[in-house]
Amino acid sequence: MGGLLIRGGRVIDPSSGVDENMNILIRDGKIMEMRPVRGFYSNSNMIRDQGYANRIKGEPDTNNPDTNNIEEIDASGKVITPGLIDMHVHLREPGFEYKEDIKTGSEAAGSGGFTSIACMPNTLPVNDNRSVTDFILSRGKERGIVNIYPIAAITKGLKGEELSEIGELSEAGVIAISNDGGVMVKGGVMRRALEYARMFNLLVISHCEDTNLSAGGVMNEGFVSTELGLRGIPNVSEEIIVARDIALAELTGERLHIAHVSTAGSVRMIREAKGRGLNISCEVAPHHFTLSDEAVRGFDTNTKVNPPLRSEEDLDAIKEGLKDGIIEVIATDHAPHNIYEKEVEYNYAPFGIVGLETGLSLTLRLVHNGILSLMEAISKLTINPAKIMRLDTKGVLKIGGDADITIIDINREIIVDVSRFKSKSRNSPFNGWRLKGCVEKTIVGGKVVFSDTTSQN
Numbered sequence: 126m127g128g129l130l131i132r133g134g135r136v137i138d139p140s141s142g143v144d145e146n147m148n149i150l151i152r153d154g155k156i157m158e159m160r161p162v163r164g165f166y167s168n169s170n171m172i173r174d175q176g177y178a179n180r181i182k183g184e185p186d187t188n189n190p191d192t193n194n195i196e197e198i199d200a201s202g203k204v205i206t207p208g209l210i211d212m213h214v215h216l217r218e219p220g221f222e223y224k225e226d227i228k229t230g231s232e233a234a235g236s237g238g239f240t241s242i243a244c245m246p247n248t249l250p251v252n253d254n255r256s257v258t259d260f261i262l263s264r265g266k267e268r269g270i271v272n273i274y275p276i277a278a279i280t281k282g283l284k285g286e287e288l289s290e291i292g293e294l295s296e297a298g299v300i301a302i303s304n305d306g307g308v309m310v311k312g313g314v315m316r317r318a319l320e321y322a323r324m325f326n327l328l329v330i331s332h333c334e335d336t337n338l339s340a341g342g343v344m345n346e347g348f349v350s351t352e353l354g355l356r357g358i359p360n361v362s363e364e365i366i367v368a369r370d371i372a373l374a375e376l377t378g379e380r381l382h383i384a385h386v387s388t389a390g391s392v393r394m395i396r397e398a399k400g401r402g403l404n405i406s407c408e409v410a411p412h413h414f415t416l417s418d419e420a421v422r423g424f425d426t427n428t429k430v431n432p433p434l435r436s437e438e439d440l441d442a443i444k445e446g447l448k449d450g451i452i453e454v455i456a457t458d459h460a461p462h463n464i465y466e467k468e469v470e471y472n473y474a475p476f477g478i479v480g481l482e483t484g485l486s487l488t489l490r491l492v493h494n495g496i497l498s499l500m501e502a503i504s505k506l507t508i509n510p511a512k513i514m515r516l517d518t519k520g521v522l523k524i525g526g527d528a529d530i531t532i533i534d535i536n537r538e539i540i541v542d543v544s545r546f547k548s549k550s551r552n553s554p555f556n557g558w559r560l561k562g563c564v565e566k567t568i569v570g571g572k573v574v575f576s577d578t579t580s581q582n
């Protein structure tokens with residue numbers, strides 16, 4: 126028995142367009158009831174409604190409602206959304222557990238409001254075969270507190286040459302294949318990958334980078350890199366592969382998802398491809414719509430990321446793409462690195478920013494700044510990634526559906542404090558930032574996996 130009642134929150138569910146104060150009752154990991162808070166229920170506790178309590182018990186006609194085991198959460202003044210989904214996370218296990226592991230990565234996800242995450246294959250060993258996928262799935266079940274979906278490598282060892290066993294990986298349960306964290310996949314290999322992926326109904330996620338053009342670069346190529354004397358990574362190193370992969374998607378008829386779009390040219394090409402009806406989707410990471418390459422001036426290695434922080438013009442184009450829906454997903458590209466790895470000269474630091482615990486607040490900044498509506502912002506963190514990854518039961522709130530829910534305080538101010546992160550790593554350029562809006566509670570399968578202890582309630 127038992128259950129959870131979330132009372133009085135403003136439910137925002139972009140999958141149905143709902144924006145209404147509702148009570149939600151959860152039992153056995155599923156949403157059992159959702160009712161608007163008005164009329165008969167306006168100032169009552171729906172659990173004390175006789176008929177309702179009886180339905181909780183599965184005993185339609187009893188006169189003895191048992192409400193003792195129902196835990197209640199008062200969500201008045203809070204926003205309730207489908208559990209957030211992050212389709213681009215590096216969990217580092219197996220192989221780099223000193224940076225992060227499946228347990229701490231999933232805890233960081235929970236504390237960031239994410240109930241489902243997809244993890245990239247650049248582990249050691251690389252997730253390019255069934256045994257690594259099996260390991261991630263079983264470790265995720267055993268130690269993870271959120272739903273974990275592995276993404277496999279397109280090519281063996283992420284070397285860009287020989288295709289992984291895509292059929293076997295699909296059977297093992299990977300949700301997509303990607304070259305993220307590896308080297309460029311050759312055009313011919315990418316074409317075959319798209320063809321195979323199509324046969325197995327798998328998503329292909331492309332990290333678009335011509336490593337020949339980006340080689341040696343550590344930040345965006347432009348005015349700032351020249352002033353700082355750092356080697357630049359030109360926009361074209363991303364755009365040339367975006368153009369190629371759009372052409373290959375068109376040739377093969379396979380859908381394609383472009384990871385962490387960072388340049389105005391990429392947004393333009395994706396807009397054009399979508400305009401022609403191609404099945405292309407894309408994501409942006411919060412750091413790419415929040416910071417420009419000006420942030421590198423202090424030589425903080427936590428600003429070193431791949432693709433790099435770009436120019437103000439690129440940021441404007443990305444915000445425009447978010448606004449007009451060309452960029453339908455916000456994904457953190459959570460890339461933990463140990464403090465000792467980052468505490469070196471800019472040239473030698475690894476690329477990556479941790480994102481799970483700041484992603485929602487940075488997204489809400491777009492809402493507070495009038496760039497996105499709350500509904501639009503939430504759609505990019507819920508139903509849109511769920512649809513792209515074909516997670517049919519995720520990203521929605523509906524009766525009978527999975528009770529994955531995020532409760533958000535959109536107005537509470539926080540100061541980002543990396544020392545409080547659940548992640549094992551601290552490599553965030555947002556430490557000390559004052560942001561408005563944060564996670565209050567994260568619920569996975571009806572269970573509260575994160576509760577903000579610093580909040581008033």
Ligand code: DOR
Pocket residue numbers: 215247305306332429430431432460461475476477478
């Ligand atoms: O900055 C990045 N870090 N970009 C990537 O593509 C990989 C990631 C990592 O794994 O550290």
